[in-house]
Amino acid sequence: MSRPTIADVAQQAGVSKATVSRVLSGRAEYMRDATRQRVEAAIELLNYRPSSVARSLTSKRTYTAGILISDVGNPFYPEVIHGVEDTAFQDGYDVFLCNTNYDEKRGMAFVRSLIDKRVDGVLIMSSSMSDEWLAELARNNVPAVVLDWDVHNARGNLCLLRVDYQKGIQQAVDHLVALGHRQFAHVSGPKELRTTQLRQESFLTALQGYGIPKSDVMTIEGDLRIEGGRKAMQAIAERGAGKTAVFCANDLMAMGILSEARAYAIQIPTDLSVIGLDDIWLATQTDPPLTSVALPRFQIGQMAMQLLFELLENPRMEEAEPLYAQVETSLTVRESTAPAPG
Amino acid sequence: MSRPTIADVAQQAGVSKATVSRVLSGRAEYMRDATRQRVEAAIELLNYRPSSVARSLTSKRTYTAGILISDVGNPFYPEVIHGVEDTAFQDGYDVFLCNTNYDEKRGMAFVRSLIDKRVDGVLIMSSSMSDEWLAELARNNVPAVVLDWDVHNARGNLCLLRVDYQKGIQQAVDHLVALGHRQFAHVSGPKELRTTQLRQESFLTALQGYGIPKSDVMTIEGDLRIEGGRKAMQAIAERGAGKTAVFCANDLMAMGILSEARAYAIQIPTDLSVIGLDDIWLATQTDPPLTSVALPRFQIGQMAMQLLFELLENPRMEEAEPLYAQVETSLTVRESTAPAPG
DNA sequence: CCGGTTTCAGAAACCGATTACACAGAGAGT
């Protein structure tokens, strides 16, 4: 016995489908109370729930947004997702979560699937993405909000949400310099990533503001994972004589530093100060707890979804510049930083 | 300019909608090659993609499954989700991920939303769930696979997937006893959770097999988080004289033990052996790396989705017993266990 | 040249909702 349809309800209540629909949609102008109650009773009796599928067909809205992320396991996402969902629910939207697994092909498959499903919009928060995704979305008039990505031929109903690393990293440098540090190392992410470059530049620029030239900074390219931090620590121990502070492009690498420092009997923070970036939850659990440049992850999620709503309400013409928005970073001081030794 | 419909394609190609539909569905028996090519050209030209919404309306299938989890941030899930998605994609299914945030109300809202969206089935992997969810799903004839939950009035098209903790925990006890341990502590989860009881029982039963009575085991109730492990370590240090091995109901608490042990200058594993459960990725990154009872998470995801397909193909009648299935656990030995001191 | 198959493609009904429009009955005004 299949699920009841609006026609079953109409028959049960002895009214027409139109009347049932009016009751459902709430805006039942000009309706006799007795009728409404008969309909409601029938709905109750049959345990009727209207099909979103059928509704979407006429309304041309699915009240669903897609969100593309690289990897649910990445500690960056949970809070972002939480922010997105909270905002979405307030407006009766559902969120379709898609794991690209850092795979552009898979991401593209998701994009197409989302288009076919006629989601109302897409949030792209995958670190490894492709301009093709945007092109495909644009071709199908699907609005999109993109986090922290350089879009070249920006077209379509688009919004770019940028993370401003500058502010938080400036605070980090201020903090270290105030503690007397002058000899720095930097553990970056893979060179080809946009975010790597942004973070590194912000760091070096802030140091220059204190008269410390780029050439004095020991830069080690990492992999954004714990292992990369370990290797960086080895490099610093072996070739980084005199360095008293390390700024890592993310927290996981900072954790690798912390872990490997023990092997070299280097005390953190007395011998070496360490600052991470991301301020993931784990950063509060390390020994010592990690000082880190924090991204407002929950807020990023909220904003992204709000911006999508904005695009839905006021679509941008194809020729228009994409909408831009920005969130700020800030330093969270914990116990992995201390005055420079000596 | 809105997206093209099948009618647009038909017009462009100079054929009827039916013909276009035949080309789309592939099983285009009795179709002239020239016609097919005209249609394909039109599809290409218009960049046409059929609407899943409209398709679902007639086919009564959405090729979408819902999956309810408590919290994307929980390190248990990523691999499970990966397993689910991999299996789903092979059959052209998409997965709708829903975060209940440990909130039964929110979960119920998701269940209803999934029903309204007419997903083909639901996977329930939320640790905090409610029998009402199942009742609601059953009322609407939605098949469901439930992970590790005691269902009382099991009804509907249902499959119960159980984790067999017994085997892995037995291995853990074998391992510890072989190392000479006789004095044990156990850090459990909150008493009211079913899994807490299962894990504790398996542990105590295995010990009894070696002639160690329950009463000799120091049991501390934890919160399944790092903090709970820290407190447990304090309790053991202060009131657990002679205990040489601790079995924790999950890895996070074991990490708390590791962390707090330093404060008491207790060496792990020489002074105290520690075993966790879950074998989360972090367990490989601790100092020392954690010995842990592993759940085959990826396999759990795969199986869950396969079982759902099974339910879809061979629906169970309402009176039938739910389908049962089980996955085994096993011990992963790392460096947090060593021979008992003395 | 003709009747019977086989190929190919269109017409129309249908899936489950929404909504524009039509229309009937009740009061109100004249």
Added chain:
DNA sequence: ACTCTCTGTGTAATCGGTTTCTGAAACCGG
């Protein structure tokens, strides 16, 4: 009594596909 609103509800078209049924053309042997 007779329009004229105002209310309340039904009819039918529509959304974008799928599928059944039907019929036309092509082919084939006699």
